[in-house]
Amino acid sequence: MNTPTQHPYDQLTPDRVLDAVESVGFISDARIMALNSYENRVYQVGIEESDPLIAKFYRPERWSKEQILEEHQFSLDLKAMELPVVAPSTDEHGNTLHEFEGFLFALFPRQGGHAPELDNLDNLLILGRTLGRMHKLGSSQAFQQRPEINLQRYGIDNVEFLLENDFIP
Template sequence: MSEHDLAHPFERLTPSFLMDAVETLGHWCDGRTFPLNSYENRVYQVGIEDQDPLIAKFYRPDRWSREQILEEHQFGFELEEQELPVVTPIKNDCGETLFEYQGFFFSLFKRKGGHAPELDNLDNLYTLGKTLGRFHLVGSKSDFKHRPTLDSQSFGHESFKLLSENFMPKQLKPAYDSICKELLQAIDEIMLSCADAPLIRVHGDCHSGNILWRDDLPHFVDFDDARMAPAMQDIWMLLSGERYDQLAQLSEIADGYSEFYDFPTRQLRLVEVLRSLRIMHYSAWLARRWEDPAFPHNFSWFNTERYWGEHILSLKEQLSKLDEDPLALM
């Protein structure tokens, strides 16, 4: 086996490779390439002769199928048609948005500026609520056929199994296994009690890093994790701080959201469930990507005994929160 066979696929994304790929679509590159902050995929700003730079996104091989990526793109265009502030891929003259070059799927986007939203600003949260209400109204019109559903099996049970069997230090494994089994049992029971909550198409990873604030509006980017899920999946990530802080934030979000779509009050029971699943899934995501050289370099604190000790403590905190009364609208 050659060294090339052992290399991670993303190591092939040299500046010349990027420019060759972009130029297959008729754009003449000026030699400037700049990597942007992205780990699951690889995203670059690419200079174009006599034009504004473009953003080139190269999808991680074997993660999404062509159908799943195109379904993500189509969802973005549906939102854009309703004049929602989203960043969608550029279409070529044939209306295509997904391209292939030497084993990589890639898409191009216009460069958009902006800054992270100030989530401690209640006016901003009201605006975010209005935007998400419109967003979810569109998301409820039809279902994804190819993209997955957020559930406790894939985000929770599979994450637990992977980490327990392959990553957890021997001396911490009994404590980890015990808390995960308790937590997953509680999660499954709550999710079963909320089984009638409708699943809609959601952004899926609606944290402040995927929202650009520009022209007094939140612009949503990176729909890579779009999937079927309860609407609350896009709402809970906007909440932070102590309980009384979250109650005030929730009130503003709900007021704006309800102008366009019924706020999912009954799903408030899922806030800590979804947070718990995200914590478990995030650690499993790091584990699954550890062979990618970018991960040990940028997440050097992962897979240390200290990290796993803190992870177990965070899971214990989540188990306690599941016993508390859920957030309620004021």
């Protein structure tokens, strides 16, 4: 159990990461490397006699299972439309989200990439088309779990919270 000063990620040790990956049927070769991530914890985990996997551990109490699964489904739908996304891996039962000792996590194939050359007009055209296709799929059905990005939620509510709680000296 976490104390008030402990962050839940304090419990996410390298051994726990490896145990979580192995809990869904993979055998790790014990190689682990932390990757950059703003909010979640993401690791490259070596797998015996196979390519490494990317394990993403979702920040506890940030997103619900339903929100994460909705996002996973959107990624899978984008992939089915042959858009260049790295969707979460599915297990033999079609599951993309796993739980281990209080942590929700997903596994992804390792996929390299590179930044586009933004001064190349052909690249900008391709980016625009890709974004258009993503938005078309996203607007084809209403998201039920994803919080809406709007002025009230991301502007007014936050200003009121700061003013009411004396966050700003």
